[in-house]
Amino acid sequence: MSTIVVGLYKETGSAKKAFQALIAAGCQETDIETFGGADSADKAAQGLLGHGFEKDLAEQYGAAVRQGHTLVAADIADQDADAAEAILNENGSVDLPEAPAVQKAGNGGTVEQETLQSVKEEVEIGKRRVAKGGMKLTSQVSETPVRETVTLRDEAVDVEHRTVDRPLSADEEKAAFDDKTIELTATSEMPEITKEARVVEEVVLSKTASEQEKTVEAVARRTDVKVEPVAGTSGGKPGNKR
Numbered sequence: 001m002s003t004i005v006v007g008l009y010k011e012t013g014s015a016k017k018a019f020q021a022l023i024a025a026g027c028q029e030t031d032i033e034t035f036g037g038a039d040s041a042d043k044a045a046q047g048l049l050g051h052g053f054e055k056d057l058a059e060q061y062g063a064a065v066r067q068g069h070t071l072v073a074a075d076i077a078d079q080d081a082d083a084a085e086a087i088l089n090e091n092g093s094v095d096l097p098e099a100p101a102v103q104k105a106g107n108g109g110t111v112e113q114e115t116l117q118s119v120k121e122e123v124e125i126g127k128r129r130v131a132k133g134g135m136k137l138t139s140q141v142s143e144t145p146v147r148e149t150v151t152l153r154d155e156a157v158d159v160e161h162r163t164v165d166r167p168l169s170a171d172e173e174k175a176a177f178d179d180k181t182i183e184l185t186a187t188s189e190m191p192e193i194t195k196e197a198r199v200v201e202e203v204v205l206s207k208t209a210s211e212q213e214k215t216v217e218a219v220a221r222r223t224d225v226k227v228e229p230v231a232g233t234s235g236g237k238p239g240n241k242r
Contacts (some may be wrong), residue, residue, distance in 0.1 A: 003081045004051040007072045007088030008064055008096060012036060015070035018091035022074055025087060031075040041066035047073065060096050067097065119223040125216050137205055155186035 009015040015034060022032055035044035045062030049055060051073075065071050076084040098115050168176055 001078045002075050003078055004048070004053070005074050005076050005081055005084045005088065006048070006061065007085075007091070007093035008061065009070045009072065009092055010068075010094055011092070012070050014092040015072050018072050018088050018093070021087045021091055022072075022084060025083065027074055027076065027084065033073045034070065035065050035073070036070040038066045044071050044073075051075075064097055069094075069097075116225045117223070118225050119221075121221040123218045123220040125218060134207070135205055137203055150191060152189040152191065154188040157184050157186045 007015075007018055009018065015036065019032060019034060023029060033047065035041070035047070041062040044065045045058045048058035048061055053061075061071055072088065074084055074088075
Protein backbone atom coordinates (compact mmCIF):
# COMPACT_ATOMS: atom_id res chain seq x y z
CA MET A 1 0.00 0.00 0.00
CA SER A 2 1.06 3.58 -0.60
CA THR A 3 0.08 7.06 0.51
CA ILE A 4 0.49 10.57 -0.87
CA VAL A 5 2.89 12.83 1.02
CA VAL A 6 2.81 16.53 0.12
CA GLY A 7 5.03 19.52 0.81
CA LEU A 8 4.20 23.17 0.11
CA TYR A 9 7.00 25.66 -0.59
CA LYS A 10 7.14 29.42 -0.92
CA GLU A 11 10.20 29.28 -3.17
CA THR A 12 10.74 27.15 -6.25
CA GLY A 13 14.35 26.47 -5.23
CA SER A 14 13.24 24.85 -1.98
CA ALA A 15 10.79 22.65 -3.88
CA LYS A 16 13.56 21.52 -6.23
CA LYS A 17 15.80 20.64 -3.28
CA ALA A 18 12.99 18.62 -1.73
CA PHE A 19 12.44 16.82 -5.04
CA GLN A 20 16.14 15.97 -5.33
CA ALA A 21 16.29 14.84 -1.69
CA LEU A 22 13.42 12.39 -2.29
CA ILE A 23 15.21 11.00 -5.34
CA ALA A 24 18.42 10.63 -3.32
CA ALA A 25 16.46 8.73 -0.65
CA GLY A 26 15.36 6.15 -3.23
CA CYS A 27 12.03 7.50 -4.51
CA GLN A 28 11.24 7.00 -8.17
CA GLU A 29 11.05 10.20 -10.20
CA THR A 30 7.82 8.98 -11.81
CA ASP A 31 6.19 8.84 -8.37
CA ILE A 32 6.79 12.54 -7.65
CA GLU A 33 4.75 15.45 -9.08
CA THR A 34 5.53 19.14 -8.79
CA PHE A 35 2.90 21.83 -9.28
CA GLY A 36 3.93 25.46 -9.67
CA GLY A 37 2.27 28.44 -11.30
CA ALA A 38 -1.36 29.55 -11.49
CA ASP A 39 -2.00 27.42 -14.59
CA SER A 40 -1.29 24.22 -12.63
CA ALA A 41 -3.44 25.09 -9.59
CA ASP A 42 -6.55 23.26 -10.81
CA LYS A 43 -4.45 20.29 -11.88
CA ALA A 44 -2.93 20.11 -8.41
CA ALA A 45 -6.34 20.18 -6.73
CA GLN A 46 -7.75 17.54 -9.09
CA GLY A 47 -4.70 15.36 -8.58
CA LEU A 48 -5.08 15.44 -4.81
CA LEU A 49 -8.80 14.71 -5.10
CA GLY A 50 -7.95 11.71 -7.23
CA HIS A 51 -5.64 10.47 -4.48
CA GLY A 52 -8.34 10.62 -1.81
CA PHE A 53 -7.84 14.13 -0.37
CA GLU A 54 -10.96 15.88 0.93
CA LYS A 55 -12.31 18.46 -1.45
CA ASP A 56 -11.78 21.44 0.86
CA LEU A 57 -8.17 20.46 1.56
CA ALA A 58 -7.40 19.77 -2.10
CA GLU A 59 -8.85 23.17 -3.08
CA GLN A 60 -6.78 24.89 -0.39
CA TYR A 61 -3.62 23.42 -1.88
CA GLY A 62 -4.77 24.47 -5.34
CA ALA A 63 -5.38 28.00 -4.08
CA ALA A 64 -1.90 28.08 -2.52
CA VAL A 65 -0.37 27.07 -5.86
CA ARG A 66 -2.41 29.80 -7.55
CA GLN A 67 -0.98 32.32 -5.06
CA GLY A 68 2.60 31.42 -6.04
CA HIS A 69 3.47 28.44 -3.88
CA THR A 70 4.95 25.23 -5.27
CA LEU A 71 3.48 21.87 -4.31
CA VAL A 72 5.47 18.63 -4.25
CA ALA A 73 3.37 15.44 -4.05
CA ALA A 74 5.00 12.01 -3.77
CA ASP A 75 3.40 8.56 -3.92
CA ILE A 76 5.26 6.74 -1.11
CA ALA A 77 4.98 3.24 0.34
CA ASP A 78 3.21 3.32 3.72
CA GLN A 79 6.28 2.22 5.67
CA ASP A 80 8.37 5.05 4.14
CA ALA A 81 5.78 7.83 4.45
CA ASP A 82 7.12 9.25 7.73
CA ALA A 83 10.67 9.41 6.37
CA ALA A 84 9.47 11.14 3.18
CA GLU A 85 7.46 13.67 5.20
CA ALA A 86 10.57 14.40 7.28
CA ILE A 87 12.55 15.05 4.08
CA LEU A 88 9.91 17.49 2.85
CA ASN A 89 9.91 19.33 6.18
CA GLU A 90 13.71 19.49 6.32
CA ASN A 91 13.75 21.29 2.98
CA GLY A 92 11.45 24.12 4.07
CA SER A 93 7.90 22.85 3.71
CA VAL A 94 5.38 25.42 4.98
CA ASP A 95 1.81 25.21 6.24
CA LEU A 96 -1.14 26.05 4.08
CA PRO A 97 -1.80 29.80 4.03
CA GLU A 98 -4.90 30.73 5.95
CA ALA A 99 -7.95 31.12 3.75
CA PRO A 100 -9.87 34.42 3.99
CA ALA A 101 -12.35 34.14 6.85
CA VAL A 102 -15.95 35.14 6.25
CA GLN A 103 -18.09 36.19 9.22
CA LYS A 104 -21.66 37.29 9.54
CA ALA A 105 -22.12 40.96 10.24
CA GLY A 106 -24.67 42.22 12.72
CA ASN A 107 -26.86 43.59 9.93
CA GLY A 108 -27.13 40.24 8.20
CA GLY A 109 -24.24 40.93 5.79
CA THR A 110 -20.82 39.28 5.66
CA VAL A 111 -17.36 40.47 6.68
CA GLU A 112 -14.28 39.29 4.82
CA GLN A 113 -10.96 39.07 6.64
CA GLU A 114 -7.44 38.93 5.27
CA THR A 115 -4.53 38.08 7.56
CA LEU A 116 -0.87 39.07 7.40
CA GLN A 117 1.63 37.62 9.82
CA SER A 118 4.50 39.37 11.54
CA VAL A 119 7.43 37.01 11.22
CA LYS A 120 10.76 37.15 13.06
CA GLU A 121 13.68 35.05 11.90
CA GLU A 122 15.87 33.51 14.59
CA VAL A 123 19.55 33.08 13.69
CA GLU A 124 21.70 30.52 15.46
CA ILE A 125 25.42 30.46 14.72
CA GLY A 126 27.26 27.25 15.49
CA LYS A 127 30.08 25.27 13.99
CA ARG A 128 30.61 21.99 12.18
CA ARG A 129 33.66 19.93 11.38
CA VAL A 130 34.68 19.47 7.74
CA ALA A 131 37.52 17.42 6.28
CA LYS A 132 40.20 19.51 4.57
CA GLY A 133 42.56 16.76 3.41
CA GLY A 134 45.56 15.09 4.98
CA MET A 135 48.32 12.57 4.33
CA LYS A 136 48.19 8.80 3.91
CA LEU A 137 51.00 6.32 4.48
CA THR A 138 51.13 3.10 2.45
CA SER A 139 53.85 0.46 2.81
CA GLN A 140 55.04 -1.28 -0.36
CA VAL A 141 57.33 -4.30 -0.65
CA SER A 142 60.06 -4.24 -3.30
CA GLU A 143 62.67 -6.89 -4.08
CA THR A 144 66.39 -6.29 -4.81
CA PRO A 145 68.54 -9.19 -6.09
CA VAL A 146 71.68 -9.84 -4.00
CA ARG A 147 74.63 -11.74 -5.60
CA GLU A 148 77.88 -12.72 -3.87
CA THR A 149 80.59 -15.25 -4.72
CA VAL A 150 81.62 -17.66 -1.95
CA THR A 151 84.39 -20.34 -1.91
CA LEU A 152 83.07 -23.79 -1.06
CA ARG A 153 85.32 -26.60 0.22
CA ASP A 154 84.65 -30.12 -1.02
CA GLU A 155 86.50 -33.19 0.40
CA ALA A 156 86.83 -36.73 -0.98
CA VAL A 157 88.22 -39.93 0.60
CA ASP A 158 90.56 -42.01 -1.56
CA VAL A 159 91.71 -45.58 -0.97
CA GLU A 160 95.29 -46.54 -1.94
CA HIS A 161 96.77 -50.01 -1.75
CA ARG A 162 100.57 -50.10 -1.24
CA THR A 163 102.75 -53.24 -1.67
CA VAL A 164 105.08 -53.54 1.33
CA ASP A 165 107.62 -56.27 2.18
CA ARG A 166 109.34 -55.70 5.54
CA PRO A 167 109.49 -57.39 8.90
CA LEU A 168 107.22 -56.23 11.72
CA SER A 169 108.58 -54.47 14.69
CA ALA A 170 107.95 -55.85 18.13
CA ASP A 171 105.14 -53.36 18.81
CA GLU A 172 103.60 -53.95 15.39
CA GLU A 173 103.71 -57.66 15.90
CA LYS A 174 101.81 -57.37 19.19
CA ALA A 175 99.00 -55.40 17.51
CA ALA A 176 99.08 -57.00 14.11
CA PHE A 177 96.53 -59.66 14.82
CA ASP A 178 93.97 -57.52 16.69
CA ASP A 179 90.74 -56.40 14.99
CA LYS A 180 90.91 -52.75 14.05
CA THR A 181 88.69 -50.24 12.31
CA ILE A 182 89.74 -46.84 11.04
CA GLU A 183 87.40 -44.30 9.54
CA LEU A 184 87.90 -41.09 7.58
CA THR A 185 84.91 -38.86 6.82
CA ALA A 186 84.86 -36.43 3.92
CA THR A 187 82.89 -33.17 4.19
CA SER A 188 81.73 -30.56 1.72
CA GLU A 189 80.38 -27.02 2.09
CA MET A 190 76.98 -25.86 0.76
CA PRO A 191 75.79 -22.29 0.24
CA GLU A 192 73.55 -21.08 3.10
CA ILE A 193 71.41 -17.93 3.09
CA THR A 194 70.26 -16.29 6.29
CA LYS A 195 68.08 -13.18 6.52
CA GLU A 196 67.50 -10.69 9.31
CA ALA A 197 64.85 -7.96 9.08
CA ARG A 198 66.01 -4.63 10.50
CA VAL A 199 64.13 -1.36 10.91
CA VAL A 200 65.97 1.36 9.00
CA GLU A 201 63.39 4.18 9.07
CA GLU A 202 60.12 5.16 10.71
CA VAL A 203 57.60 7.49 9.07
CA VAL A 204 55.13 8.96 11.57
CA LEU A 205 51.86 10.77 10.85
CA SER A 206 50.77 13.31 13.43
CA LYS A 207 48.47 16.30 13.50
CA THR A 208 48.32 19.42 15.59
CA ALA A 209 45.23 21.40 16.45
CA SER A 210 44.95 25.11 17.05
CA GLU A 211 42.00 27.25 17.99
CA GLN A 212 41.11 30.71 16.81
CA GLU A 213 38.20 33.03 17.34
CA LYS A 214 36.35 34.16 14.24
CA THR A 215 33.50 36.62 14.01
CA VAL A 216 30.64 35.30 11.87
CA GLU A 217 27.97 37.64 10.58
CA ALA A 218 24.47 36.75 9.47
CA VAL A 219 21.28 38.65 8.76
CA ALA A 220 18.10 37.96 10.72
CA ARG A 221 15.03 38.95 8.74
CA ARG A 222 11.79 40.23 10.20
CA THR A 223 8.47 40.91 8.59
CA ASP A 224 6.38 43.65 10.20
CA VAL A 225 2.81 44.48 9.28
CA LYS A 226 2.28 48.16 8.50
CA VAL A 227 -1.21 49.52 8.80
CA GLU A 228 -2.19 52.51 6.65
CA PRO A 229 -5.44 53.81 5.19
CA VAL A 230 -6.34 53.19 1.55
CA ALA A 231 -7.96 55.97 -0.45
CA GLY A 232 -11.52 55.22 -1.53
CA THR A 233 -13.60 56.41 -4.47
CA SER A 234 -16.06 59.30 -4.60
CA GLY A 235 -18.92 59.86 -7.07
CA GLY A 236 -18.24 56.63 -8.91
CA LYS A 237 -14.86 57.91 -10.13
CA PRO A 238 -11.52 56.42 -9.16
CA GLY A 239 -9.67 58.43 -6.58
CA ASN A 240 -6.22 59.87 -7.19
CA LYS A 241 -3.26 58.46 -5.34
CA ARG A 242 -0.85 61.08 -4.13
